[in-house]
Amino acid sequence: MSQRQISRSSAVPLATRAGRLRSTKTGSPLASALLFLALVSILPASLPAQKNSCLDCHRELEDKLRAPAEAMAGDIHGQFGLSCADCHGGNPLEEDMERAKDRSFKGVPPRTRIPEFCGACHADAAFMRRFNPNLRIDQLNLYWTSQHGQLLKKGDDKVATCTDCHGVHGIHAASFPKSWTFAWNIPQTCGRCHSDRDYMRPYGLPADQVEEYKASVHAQALYEKKDLSAPVCNDCHGNHGAAPPEVSSVAFVCRQCHPSAGDLFSRSPHRAAFDGLGISECEACHGNHRVLRPSDDMLAGGSQDVCLRCHDAETNPYRVGKEIKRLVDAFVVSYENAEALLSAAEKKGVEVSPAKFKLQEANTAIIHLRNLTHTLSISEVEAKLKDGDMVLAEVKASGQRALEEARFRRTGLIVATVFLLLLAVAISIKLRDLRRSSGPEEQT
Amino acid sequence: MTKFLERIGSYLEGRLRISGLLEFGRKKKVPEHKHSFWYYFGGLCLFLFFIQVATGILLLLYYVPSIDTAHESIRFIMSQVKFGWLIRSVHSWTANILIGTIFIHMFSAFFLKAYRPPRELTWVSGFFLLLIFLAFGFSGYLLPWNELAFFATRVGTDIAGTIPLVGQTIKEFLLGGPEVSGATLSRFFWLHVAVLPALALAFIGLHVLLVQLHGMSKPIGLRETKEISFYPYFFLKDAQVWMVVLALIGILCVFFPWEIGTKADPFAPTPVGIKPEWYFTFVFTTLKIVPPHILTIEGEVLAILAFLLGAFLWMLVPFLDRRASRDEKSPVLSVLGFIIIVYMVAMTLLTYLLPQVGR
Amino acid sequence: MNRRKWINLFLGSSILGTVSSFLYPVIRYLIPPRQAQAQARRVFAAQASELAPNSAKLFRFGSAPALLIRTAEGELRAYSAICTHLTCTVHYEEETGTLLCPCHNGRFDLAGNVISGPPPRPLEAYEVEVRANEVFVFKKD
Numbered sequence: 022m023s024q025r026q027i028s029r030s031s032a033v034p035l036a037t038r039a040g041r042l043r044s045t046k047t048g049s050p051l052a053s054a055l056l057f058l059a060l061v062s063i064l065p066a067s068l069p070a071q072k073n074s075c076l077d078c079h080r081e082l083e084d085k086l087r088a089p090a091e092a093m094a095g096d097i098h099g100q101f102g103l104s105c106a107d108c109h110g111g112n113p114l115e116e117d118m119e120r121a122k123d124r125s126f127k128g129v130p131p132r133t134r135i136p137e138f139c140g141a142c143h144a145d146a147a148f149m150r151r152f153n154p155n156l157r158i159d160q161l162n163l164y165w166t167s168q169h170g171q172l173l174k175k176g177d178d179k180v181a182t183c184t185d186c187h188g189v190h191g192i193h194a195a196s197f198p199k200s201w202t203f204a205w206n207i208p209q210t211c212g213r214c215h216s217d218r219d220y221m222r223p224y225g226l227p228a229d230q231v232e233e234y235k236a237s238v239h240a241q242a243l244y245e246k247k248d249l250s251a252p253v254c255n256d257c258h259g260n261h262g263a264a265p266p267e268v269s270s271v272a273f274v275c276r277q278c279h280p281s282a283g284d285l286f287s288r289s290p291h292r293a294a295f296d297g298l299g300i301s302e303c304e305a306c307h308g309n310h311r312v313l314r315p316s317d318d319m320l321a322g323g324s325q326d327v328c329l330r331c332h333d334a335e336t337n338p339y340r341v342g343k344e345i346k347r348l349v350d351a352f353v354v355s356y357e358n359a360e361a362l363l364s365a366a367e368k369k370g371v372e373v374s375p376a377k378f379k380l381q382e383a384n385t386a387i388i389h390l391r392n393l394t395h396t397l398s399i400s401e402v403e404a405k406l407k408d409g410d411m412v413l414a415e416v417k418a419s420g421q422r423a424l425e426e427a428r429f430r431r432t433g434l435i436v437a438t439v440f441l442l443l444l445a446v447a448i449s450i451k452l453r454d455l456r457r458s459s460g461p462e463e464q465t
Numbered sequence: 466m467t468k469f470l471e472r473i474g475s476y477l478e479g480r481l482r483i484s485g486l487l488e489f490g491r492k493k494k495v496p497e498h499k500h501s502f503w504y505y506f507g508g509l510c511l512f513l514f515f516i517q518v519a520t521g522i523l524l525l526l527y528y529v530p531s532i533d534t535a536h537e538s539i540r541f542i543m544s545q546v547k548f549g550w551l552i553r554s555v556h557s558w559t560a561n562i563l564i565g566t567i568f569i570h571m572f573s574a575f576f577l578k579a580y581r582p583p584r585e586l587t588w589v590s591g592f593f594l595l596l597i598f599l600a601f602g603f604s605g606y607l608l609p610w611n612e613l614a615f616f617a618t619r620v621g622t623d624i625a626g627t628i629p630l631v632g633q634t635i636k637e638f639l640l641g642g643p644e645v646s647g648a649t650l651s652r653f654f655w656l657h658v659a660v661l662p663a664l665a666l667a668f669i670g671l672h673v674l675l676v677q678l679h680g681m682s683k684p685i686g687l688r689e690t691k692e693i694s695f696y697p698y699f700f701l702k703d704a705q706v707w708m709v710v711l712a713l714i715g716i717l718c719v720f721f722p723w724e725i726g727t728k729a730d731p732f733a734p735t736p737v738g739i740k741p742e743w744y745f746t747f748v749f750t751t752l753k754i755v756p757p758h759i760l761t762i763e764g765e766v767l768a769i770l771a772f773l774l775g776a777f778l779w780m781l782v783p784f785l786d787r788r789a790s791r792d793e794k795s796p797v798l799s800v801l802g803f804i805i806i807v808y809m810v811a812m813t814l815l816t817y818l819l820p821q822v823g824r
Numbered sequence: 825m826n827r828r829k830w831i832n833l834f835l836g837s838s839i840l841g842t843v844s845s846f847l848y849p850v851i852r853y854l855i856p857p858r859q860a861q862a863q864a865r866r867v868f869a870a871q872a873s874e875l876a877p878n879s880a881k882l883f884r885f886g887s888a889p890a891l892l893i894r895t896a897e898g899e900l901r902a903y904s905a906i907c908t909h910l911t912c913t914v915h916y917e918e919e920t921g922t923l924l925c926p927c928h929n930g931r932f933d934l935a936g937n938v939i940s941g942p943p944p945r946p947l948e949a950y951e952v953e954v955r956a957n958e959v960f961v962f963k964k965d
Contacts (some may be wrong), residue, residue, distance in 0.1 A: 054795050095603070238508065246944075280940070280941060280943065281929030281941065282928065370550065370719070370721070371550075372544030372550070374540070374542045377885060378886070378887050381888075384911065385911070385912040386911075388910050389926050389927040394929055430551075433845075434719040435716055436845055437712075437842070441711055443843045444704075444709045444839060444841075445705045445709060446838075447835040448702075448705050449705065450831055451697075451701060451832075452702070455698070467832075523850065533866060547849075547852040547855065551849055552853055553852075709844070
């Protein structure tokens with residue numbers, strides 16, 4: 022193997038070689054110096070990794086024993102100059118297998134020891150600082166607080182450990198799209214166990230979370246719009262300290278991204294009520310995994326009425342809810358009417374872009390209004406509606422003017438056409454008269 | 466009222482000898498026969514041209530020929546200027562109607578063999594007018610600087626660029642550079658409002674002069690026909706046709722105002738199904754369906770050369786049609802003309818009915 | 825002849841009517857409209873003197889709302905006022921010197937970047953040019 026030959030020569034100190042070059046009689050000192058410089062500059066780049074008998078042997082094997090060697094090519098540890106021996110111990114310079122597996126050799130750790138195996142480096146602040154000062158080193162501690170960690174401590178090796186989520190050889194940085202822990206791969210990674218009904222049965226856990234999530238608006242943002250800021254499993258459950266948020270804290274989790282809805286909710290009577298009853302705030306109406314795009318139908322009296330889950334239809338709170346929905350619906354209808362007015366005018370050929378611009382403000386009002394429903398306050402909703410109604414009134418006035426313009430055009434057309442036709446008729450009469458008067462010699 | 470008009474009449478007569486003009490009009494005879502309906506189309510072209518000049522001059526008041534503002538100025542004309550929508554829509558609709566009328570006029574002259582001696586130059590000047598008005602259409606289309614026009618111009622100049630030897634030079638001259646840009650807009654504006662109007666006036670002057678000199682051509686074989694004086698009879702009938710066409714244009718403009726389109730973005734990808742204006746589509750589709758290579762020569766180049774040759778021969782028709790110059794019927798050319806019309810119509814229809822055909 | 829007179833009258837008045845119905849639009853067309861000129865990629869946003877430090881003005885850029893901001897340090901900046909979350913119109917909040925979207929409290933810094941809340945992308949930035957006390961905003965090519 023050529024590798025071995027190169028490595029043999031690299032074992033010879035550079036200085037001696039340079040010295041030998043300088044002492045040759047053929048070739049000038051300048052040429053030798055230049056050659057020396059050239060060698061020195063290219064050597065570090067071309068210097069192959071330290072001899073690695075682990076890789077050399079394992080590449081010759083098959084299947085399961087070959088796989089780690091192949092996978093290490095793209096591994097992030099490899100990119101930092103770490104290799105087999107840095108985790109598994111042993112002597113990679115030693116070609117003989119028995120002598121290579123010396124006293125430092127750790128081999129394959131049992132599943133219940135994997136966290137400590139990885140944590141030997143990843144929980145060591147001083148060590149990690151050499152490679153990436155910004156990388157966290159609390160993963161191991163967090164892991165022990167998680168459900169996975171707690172069960173592992175008790176000896177259950179079916180739960181997830183480091184390698185189940187990150188892979189083992191061929192690990193990529195989490196920011197690399199092929200990584201198992203890259204945003205859009207995470208549901209699949211968690212789902213490997215959590216969507217397996219048989220696997221989850223002994224724990225009494227459902228296996229539909231990933232499926233539910235995939236139907237959600239968060240998954241749509243992630244997979245279809247490629248919006249990497251959309252939440253995945255770890256954003257709500259945590260990475261290493263993964264545990265389902267407690268009922269009282271689901272809302273805090275949602276508030277990370279949806280603070281305004283959370284603030285509005287906190288101003289409403291629901292806050293005290295939910296907390297008192299121990300109901301999880303956002304989840305009660307919006308769900309946890311299958312969070313769908315909210316619609317006006319979720320309000321009281323709508324087809325997806327969520328209020329009825331707790332309130333009886335004839336109670337005062339429910340009536341307040343219905344009033345709010347009525348106000349919102351009325352405004353939406355008013356907006357749609359204004360929009361229809363503008364498109365009718367546009368279809369008739371009248372330019373309405375200034376009015377359309379104004380309509381955008383009304384659109385802002387609707388979106389803001391829908392968020393305001395969290396306050397359950399008729400007065401707040403009405404206050405916002407007042408501004409919105411003013412805008413719509415302006416737009417409708419523009420639309421009416423545009424329709425009038427369209428009518429004016431048609432009227433003008435009729436007038437002009439009538440004159441034209443009259444003129445054509447007048448010409449005919451004049452022609453007939455001219456012919457009659459000029460006599461038979463002038464032909465028609 | 467009549468006295469007032471009489472006074473004006475005698476004033477003008479003293480200064481401008483109007484009576485001379487009217488006498489000429491009375492002497493000029495227009496034959497009436499089963500094909501005299503086609504005589505209207507020449508005057509209609511002139512009338513539509515005047516409409517274009519008038520609306521064009523009005524549009525110049527508010528249009529700005531710079532890529533930053535051209536599109537916005539059109540939107541401004543359509544939405545803010547009183548009756549801007551009307552002036553602009555008339556201009557756009559009439560442009561298309563005018564080109565259609567030119568084709569009808571040309572083909573009617575062809576089939577009626579109106580190009581027979583001594584009217585050969587009338588035909589040739591008419592041919593140049595066809596080219597001038599096609600250039601009007603091509604240059605005017607880009608001025609609103611919208612997406613369709615931008616890409617249609619690119620496609621059109623690309624086709625011009627394929628002409629061997631001179632193609633690239635022509636293309637660069639037209640574009641004012643290697644590609645469609647602000648320089649192109651300036652050049653097209655220059656052509657559209659200065660160069661082409663001047664040329665059009667010159668050639669129309671020549672064409673109309675020749676028609677007055679030689680009088681109206683009669684179909685072959687027709688010796689004695691009824692005739693009416695141009696003034697006042699034919700002129701009044703002409704005016705009736707013009708009124709009807711005007712009413713038609715009005716209806717089109719009110720019910721189908723011309724689109725503004727989306728502003729051109731040179732960095733956007735070419736929209737699917739881009740094509741030039743309808744009067745160029747028969748060339749466009751032919752180039753699309755021509756095979757890539759014919760006997761080692763590029764198909765497109767061959768097709769373009771064929772069109773150029775065809776156009777050249779078309780211009781020379783009066784000199785090629787021996788039989789007609791002897792006042793004999795020449796059915797061969799008539800059939801050829803018919804085939805050409807069928808071909809043009811078919812290719813045009815194909816563009817719209819089967820847009821995916823060809824590359 | 826009476827008849828001739830009537831015919832001429834008819835002809836004359838229909839000519840007059842037709843010409844007037846064409847002349848009227850042309851004359852109206854020639855009268856300058858209120859908004860003197862077409863809006864362009866380059867838009868006049870405000871008088872430079874009308875904006876005090878730590879304030880902003882909402883103006884129309886093309887067909888969309890935009891904000892011209894004078895920072896507390898006196899610098900002029902312009903951004904699209906369309907929130908990248910759900911297209912509500914963003915406003916300038918003086919107390920914090922940031923841009924706030926009222927719909928879901930999305931917040932942007934004065935570089936247009938998202939500080940907090942649901943917006944997924946920063947606001948589109950425009951170029952500002954001041955000429956003789958007039959502030960022009962335009963999109964960079």
